[in-house]
Amino acid sequence: FLTQFSENKVRVIKNLVKIPREIKTEQFIKFFQDKYKKMQKIFLRRTKFNFVSLNKLGKERKEVYIFGIVKNIKEKADKKIVEIEDMTTSVKVEFSLNVKNIDNLMLDEAIVVRGISAGEYLFGKEIIYPDIPLRPPTKGQERVCFISDLHLDETPPSDIKKFFDWFKTQKIPYLLVAGDVSDKESFINYVKDLGSKVFLIPGEKDDSSYPALGIKLKEGLKNVISLSNPAMIEINGVKILMIHKFNLDMLKKRYLGQSKLILNEDSLVLDVVPDIVHCGHTHEPEVQNYKSATIVNSGSPLSDFKPVVINLADRSVEQIRL
Template identity: 25%
Template sequence: MPLEASARIVSELTSRGYNAEREAVTKLASADDPHATLERVVEELPADALVVQTDHVEAVLSATEADAKPTAGGQQSPATTENEDPSVSTGDRTADPTAVGGAAPVETGGSAGANRSVDPELRSLEIAGDMTGDSTGTGEYEDFVAVFRDRLEKLGSKLRGRVNHRPATAIQKMPGGGEVGMVGLVNDIRSTASGHWLIELEDATGTFPWLVMKDREYADLVEELLCDEVLAMEGTLADDSGIAFVDSMYFPDVPRTHKPSTADRHVQAALISDVHVGSQEFMHDAWNAFADWLHTAEAQHVEYLLIAGDMVEGVGVYPNQDEELDVVDIYEQYEVFNEYLKQVPGDIEIVMIPGNHDAVRLAEPQPGFDENLREIMSAHDSRIVSNPSTVTLEGVSVLMYHGVSLDEVIAELPEEKASYDDPHKAMFHLLKKRHVAPQFGGHTRLAPEEEDYLVMEEVPDIFHTGHVHKLGFGKYHNVLAINSGCWQSQTDFQKSVNIDPDAGFAPIVDLDTLDVTVQKFS
């Protein structure tokens, strides 16, 4: 019995609004004519049935055998009519859960084709850093002070052991010519008339200027700096003590000796983002192919699905967006997304974070969806957490962040250091700064809270982002960085800003080795 046949049967029953017992699917796939048998089972199901049970199939198979026995005239009764259409998709026809008049799919259970393990003793999933329900910011001045103090304290603690740190006010009182070190936030970056760089660091006591000479070997690091990131510098005070000449520069960074954790068994996670249901350019066929693939033997080890934001296209996100919408109501967009989510095998654990197109606040960190949206997106009891959050899968920590700040990194840094063609390289800079959105007041909207939820206090094993609609992955100091592309083909707006998306891809990570394979469905 081909495993693909079982997967197609599950998909067909799902499109008609039915779930099925594993043994029932097996018997259907083993029938002499699976297409006709499935059609007859559906016709004879009780009106209130939601699950195709084994006895339903057995009853039809018994009746079919009786019908096939020779009649008094010596002829066999045909099981199907000549013009009957096959009821199971062969790949040429994909069920669309948004089709008018079609039955909405119920949540699919474990795929008979995939045969994946669902032993709860083997799985573990933990969430850290979810600030949903813990937002305290009021927008007052004190909130801004608190979040930057917290950032400096958390990241400064990783740097003070590397330099002989002194507060800004203490440095101002030191005699000229001495060696000095400081940890602070980058308050300003500007070039001098001679081509040198002047960097102003700020700590809780004040500010102090540091001069980076253009001919020093680390001068090119200035091109990587963003305002508001935490940095450490060492150098020599000028004779008048009004400035320090930089001898060395340190980032919080990921230690080069970082050793990532791995799972104790062969298990995989699918990492996707930017589904954009509701857009006219949402790729229905690619998503359906992805969902079908998850029911096959090839995907039997995929037990986790992580979605890094932008489940729907949203409303009013960019100018004239309404002209590119297939579903114009935001709540209906989530209802349709939930129907697509039901196509995913029910024994896969799903974790989602919001993005800038979703119906949450734009300012980061973004709390998870409110109760109304959670009720709509109820398929498979998905975990819905804040952006960012850290998900630990069987010991492997995955930092999930939608990725709006990547626009800022790519805009501010030279093209050879960060570009849309290699989004993972822009992610490397966030790992180096140990912060997912360091610059305040630019493209990325940041919300002041009592603490900075955007700091990478712990080094993740995997860093997963989306947003830029480009596929890219690589390792930085043994941290696997993945930007997972999208499920939306190029829109008119994207054409106007020269975005050529990588759409219909699903990176699959082996959690026991952190190796990556990419499945293409477009």
């Protein structure tokens, strides 16, 4: 991710702007190493454990903490054998099926394991994710409106017009759109004359790759900023993660899903903690709080649509019924 745009009170923190045309062997290694180092740094900030390198595990039976990337998962009878890799070697860890988090463990994710070292095997007792910290909500100024899943190729124009007629009366300086506009030309016609700054990311209907580059828009649209999926911006000190498809595990694991691309760096590591997560995809309006983060989904005009307005000054949230 690269910082691409900065203006007054708004800063783009994360935005994928380039995808390599050719993938070479060394890029796979570089991609793994980048993810490993970023996630290790997050764990070191979030925990106080002394990690043992996997090549330093001895035959002496003792409790250890290890950090690594999940390389393989196999289930055998009443246990799971998980192969974990660090920068030195890999080791097999045996977990009973009642260990917390074992069921939602996925390949290629970074974890810390508390276990009992015993020769070639490690007996896992606990799977630890870095999670986000509990802290006072960050506040700023101005109001922001959040919408997604407009599906302009399917939604009746009267329903879309109803929203934009309402929006124009509100004098809200920022409009954030979390993907699946589907018809970019129609979208441009709706937003080009707004007096608000518009931030747009693609959804699966716009671009099925993940992460995905921003939607290409015609030049001259000074009020519309097209960003990647996912992306992160900061408005008056409040950090906002824009991501089309989201689940809470992404905050707990500090990782934004499995990449379909091999890049020069792993852009899905959540090394910056968001204050607000703006998502879509489900077509179901929802607002929830997790620790210090507010998670918002406006739903879709195709089902149930409730645009969300957040006042950054007090972090109050309003779901609008049009």
